[in-house]
Amino acid sequence: xxxxxxxxxxxxxxxxxxxxxxxxxxxxxxxxxxxxxxxxxxxxxxxxxxxxxxxxxxxx
Amino acid sequence: xxxxxxxxxxxxxxxxxxxxxxxxxxxxxxxxxxxxxxxxxxxxxxxxxxxxxxxxxxxxxxxxxxxxxxxxxxxxxxxxxxxxxxxxxxxxxxxxxxxxxxxxxxxxxxxxxxxxxxxxxxxxxxxxxxxxxxxxxxxxxxxxxxxxxxxxxxxxxxxxxxxxxxxxxxxxxxxxxxxxxxxxxxxxxxxxxxxxxxxxxxxxxxxxxxxxxxxxxxxxxxxxxxxxxxxxxxxxxxxxxxx
Numbered sequence: 540x541x542x543x544x545x546x547x548x549x550x551x552x553x554x555x556x557x558x559x560x561x562x563x564x565x566x567x568x569x570x571x572x573x574x575x576x577x578x579x580x581x582x583x584x585x586x587x588x589x590x591x592x593x594x595x596x597x598x599x
Numbered sequence: 600x601x602x603x604x605x606x607x608x609x610x611x612x613x614x615x616x617x618x619x620x621x622x623x624x625x626x627x628x629x630x631x632x633x634x635x636x637x638x639x640x641x642x643x644x645x646x647x648x649x650x651x652x653x654x655x656x657x658x659x660x661x662x663x664x665x666x667x668x669x670x671x672x673x674x675x676x677x678x679x680x681x682x683x684x685x686x687x688x689x690x691x692x693x694x695x696x697x698x699x700x701x702x703x704x705x706x707x708x709x710x711x712x713x714x715x716x717x718x719x720x721x722x723x724x725x726x727x728x729x730x731x732x733x734x735x736x737x738x739x740x741x742x743x744x745x746x747x748x749x750x751x752x753x754x755x756x757x758x759x760x761x762x763x764x765x766x767x768x769x770x771x772x773x774x775x776x777x778x779x780x781x782x783x784x785x786x787x788x789x790x791x792x793x794x795x796x797x798x799x800x801x802x803x804x805x806x807x808x809x810x811x812x813x814x815x816x817x818x819x820x821x822x823x824x825x826x827x828x829x830x831x832x833x834x835x836x837x838x839x840x841x842x
């Protein structure tokens with residue numbers, strides 16, 4: 540559960556699939572700026588509280 | 600079903616329609632006319648073309664990224680396969696048959712590369728391998744069931760039916776076991792998958808001259824999906840979280 544939401548509910552609120560949410564959480568996918576802002580808006584927090592950059596991380 | 604559920608449920612309505620076109624096209628190619636393969640092409644490539652034209656919006660950004668990367672991979676592998684086929688035909692023109700099957704082979708290489716790359720990019724190695732194995736296991740199970748039913752009903756040979764069911768379980772069972780193992784022990788499952796694909800290489804070995812049916816069926820549709828899944832699993836670190 541994420542802030543009272545299931546992954547499916549979160550996915551529906553931001554317009555993506557549950558697999559996409561899983562992949563973001565698992566670090567397999569870096570969302571677009573638009574999607575990152577949407578996620579931050581859903582949780583009511585700044586974007587940099589949801590995502591952080593790891594030094595030396597490759598940006599695919 | 601919500602729009603998002605439709606988008607996330609693979610295959611969605613688009614996938615089902617496209618899959619029906621592919622199956623129909625292959626059926627028509629096999630039993631009616633080889634020229635009707637274009638029906639399968641509509642299913643294989645139609646949805647992607649509609650998406651790129653902006654007429655179909657059934658994918659989210661992650662699915663689109665996986666699809667675009669898969670297209671690039673298919674371009675690279677398909678291009679390499681094309682030049683290799685051309686060179687082979689030029690060098691061994693005396694022994695290799697010149698036929699439309701070469702086009703079919705390159706098409707299968709293109710399509711399998713694109714499909715696998717998209718699935719691996721979207722689902723990850725463990726989920727992709729597990730689902731490939733479930734599909735293989737299900738198809739083998741159908742063949743076994745058909746054989747058992749035939750023996751029991753048509754031939755009234757219940758002994759043969761029982762033996763067939765037992766043998767079938769021994770063949771089908773490992774696919775489902777490997778599908779379960781792929782999520783928990785990816786590297787072990789990967790090694791076993793590679794071993795199974797090598798087994799298929801020799802089990803369906805051609806007797807005699809070059810045969811297109813061997814290349815197209817054994818190598819493309821049996822070996823390649825299993826070997827590709829096995830290689831993908833070998834790259835998984837054991838401590839990764841399940842896909």
